[in-house]
Amino acid sequence: MPEPLSIALSVGIGYAVLYGYGRSNTAISAEADSAKRAVAELLESKERSQSLFGKKAALIADLKRLATEYADEDWDGYGAAALDPLSVWNAEEFIRALPDNLPMPEASPEPDGSVSLDWIRSHNQMFSVSVSKGNRLAYAWLDGTERGHSVVNFDGTTAPQRLIEDFRPLLNYASASIRLA
Amino acid sequence: MPQLPSGLPELVFDDEDLARFLTSSGHFNSTSIRPNAFLPNPKDGETSVFRHGAKPVKDLWKIGNSVITNSTLHGAAMIKAKEVRRAGLEIISAEPPPRHAAIRRWPMESDPNLMKARHKEIALLLASVAVKILK
Numbered sequence: 001m002p003e004p005l006s007i008a009l010s011v012g013i014g015y016a017v018l019y020g021y022g023r024s025n026t027a028i029s030a031e032a033d034s035a036k037r038a039v040a041e042l043l044e045s046k047e048r049s050q051s052l053f054g055k056k057a058a059l060i061a062d063l064k065r066l067a068t069e070y071a072d073e074d075w076d077g078y079g080a081a082a083l084d085p086l087s088v089w090n091a092e093e094f095i096r097a098l099p100d101n102l103p104m105p106e107a108s109p110e111p112d113g114s115v116s117l118d119w120i121r122s123h124n125q126m127f128s129v130s131v132s133k134g135n136r137l138a139y140a141w142l143d144g145t146e147r148g149h150s151v152v153n154f155d156g157t158t159a160p161q162r163l164i165e166d167f168r169p170l171l172n173y174a175s176a177s178i179r180l181a
Numbered sequence: 182m183p184q185l186p187s188g189l190p191e192l193v194f195d196d197e198d199l200a201r202f203l204t205s206s207g208h209f210n211s212t213s214i215r216p217n218a219f220l221p222n223p224k225d226g227e228t229s230v231f232r233h234g235a236k237p238v239k240d241l242w243k244i245g246n247s248v249i250t251n252s253t254l255h256g257a258a259m260i261k262a263k264e265v266r267r268a269g270l271e272i273i274s275a276e277p278p279p280r281h282a283a284i285r286r287w288p289m290e291s292d293p294n295l296m297k298a299r300h301k302e303i304a305l306l307l308a309s310v311a312v313k314i315l316k
Binding site for chain 2: 080106109112114116120134140
């Protein structure tokens with residue numbers, strides 16, 4: 001799927017005309033029906049993209065809040081390091097790279113200054129990624145009695161396939177086709 | 182058996198309750214304890230806990246308020262000592278302050294990222310069995 005912004009731009013110019021055409025009841029030919037369906041699909045895609053972009057934007061805004069809130073050392077009273085701005089930056093990149101059909105994680109600080117991105121489905125179904133200032137992601141998961149951990153490289157633009165594959169069973173995405181961004 | 186200044190035995194028994202004070206809103210969400218609540222301090226490699234159960238809760242917060250002075254006390258994650266040991270870690274008494282204990286022996290790795298991943302897996306395990314009590 002194209003980026004939300006590019007969809008918005010591509011739709012922008014002829015949007016008003018197409019919208020009116022798509023909603024019109026006067027088109028009776030097969031071509032017109034086909035055009036109507038295409039416009040409807042385009043509108044639906046645009047709305048879906050805006051919704052997804054909104055979720056990612058909200059999470060990124062939350063990250064910026066964390067960067068301010070946890071900018072000082074010992075924010076936990078146990079001697080934690082300040083949240084590293086580079087970790088926050090990398091976490092933003094990782095969030096942007098996440099496939100659109102994944103639910104968004106919750107963000108929180110870690111004692112070593114990294115950002116934790118957690119998907120918590122229940123008390124024994126959790127997936128947690130640690131984003132530090134480097135280009136490697138440490139992650140672990142718990143799924144009932146199954147658990148594990150791993151480390152993958154992150155190039156800043158594409159969500160690591162192995163991480164996504166490890167994530168999929170946890171959220172019963174076995175039947176869903178998770179497309180890598 | 183040797184006794185500590187607090188009157189507690191030096192040995193932490195398996196069925197003892199341990200409280201990990203939640204000092205950040207990032208340590209928990211509406212339903213669960215987050216794994217970062219249990220991750221060790223990077224400076225000493227330990228997770229600080231206190232040997233006290235959920236009841237009486239007034240006493241629990243009294244301990245919390247006496248030791249958490251630089252941040253907000255949001256609540257506590259309660260966990261049994263045997264769950265800490267089951268996760269492969271060690272729990273030992275570490276007074277002062279009174280009732281303090283330390284979770285130790287977090288696994289070491291030459292690769293810091295791999296070590297972090299292992300720590301996260303253990304922290305997930307601890308978070309999954311911990312009970313959240315909010316102040």
